[in-house]
Amino acid sequence: MGCLNSDKNFTHWFGNIHFSGPCNRSCYFCIGQHMMALDPLDNLSSWPLRGIWKFVDECLNHNIHEINLTGSNTDPLLCQNIGKLNALLRTAIPELVLGVRTNGVVALNHLDDWKLFDKASISIPSFDEAIYEEMMGQGVTPRLEEILANSSHMQSVKINIVLGPENLADNDLAKTLDRLSDLGIKRTNLREPYGQPHLGDPLAKSAVEVKRIYGMPVYLWGQMEVTYWDVHYVEVESVNLYANGRVSADYPITRGHDALSGSVLDQSHFPGGRVSPQWQHLRLG
Numbered sequence: 001m002g003c004l005n006s007d008k009n010f011t012h013w014f015g016n017i018h019f020s021g022p023c024n025r026s027c028y029f030c031i032g033q034h035m036m037a038l039d040p041l042d043n044l045s046s047w048p049l050r051g052i053w054k055f056v057d058e059c060l061n062h063n064i065h066e067i068n069l070t071g072s073n074t075d076p077l078l079c080q081n082i083g084k085l086n087a088l089l090r091t092a093i094p095e096l097v098l099g100v101r102t103n104g105v106v107a108l109n110h111l112d113d114w115k116l117f118d119k120a121s122i123s124i125p126s127f128d129e130a131i132y133e134e135m136m137g138q139g140v141t142p143r144l145e146e147i148l149a150n151s152s153h154m155q156s157v158k159i160n161i162v163l164g165p166e167n168l169a170d171n172d173l174a175k176t177l178d179r180l181s182d183l184g185i186k187r188t189n190l191r192e193p194y195g196q197p198h199l200g201d202p203l204a205k206s207a208v209e210v211k212r213i214y215g216m217p218v219y220l221w222g223q224m225e226v227t228y229w230d231v232h233y234v235e236v237e238s239v240n241l242y243a244n245g246r247v248s249a250d251y252p253i254t255r256g257h258d259a260l261s262g263s264v265l266d267q268s269h270f271p272g273g274r275v276s277p278q279w280q281h282l283r284l285g
């Protein structure tokens, strides 16, 4: 996603197509629960997507070449029209780099779609199944080795670890990073959760910062680059298409920082917008 502190002057721009609909996970930290207007919508089977041509125009206006399929409250790999969307975007956007931000759960079942992406970012908070279920609400960790074996066509596969008290306890984060490094992953992001108590950078005191990317610190874990990623402060800009057809360079959620002091606000009392099935404990497999 983009930056909640954006003043529209950061130089790195990309596009996001946000899907809404039922999800096959029910993470307590899902940002979708703070996007109440989008939570009841379902555009996973819609074609054409509402607002797609305005979105394309805005991407061209900002000279954007990278577009990511992502979800407000669902997994974008559940979209039934990825093939059509890929064809439309490759025709409309010169030198398109098409990415997907996914929980990876159905990647191996949707390999025809998976093969269309140039890059992927997969959310896995832990390889410990109990911690995974605590954080993702249901299901088991996707089979990452097999997904990687089917991703040789991609420019990059990045792993996103959303931080929580669960994976910060008992050295679990270090075990996850060790395993990812052993699997040959080159980049992992440690994501500060939105709408939850702020946790802070878990590597700040124990690892050596080797550089900054988009304002965020990068550490080395073996050969793998690990970036602490806080959406409140990361210095990127994005054009976004939401399920209601709205095209915006901003988010329809409360800004999570104090504009004067820059400090992160208490985020533990956000109202819930949980109307989609995953929030009602309906398991979608």
Ligand code: SF4
Binding pocket: 023, 024, 025, 026, 027, 029, 030, 031, 032, 071, 072, 073, 074, 075, 103, 136, 278
């Ligand atoms: S995988 Fe989790 S965080 Fe992602 S959309 Fe589904 S419920 Fe939300």
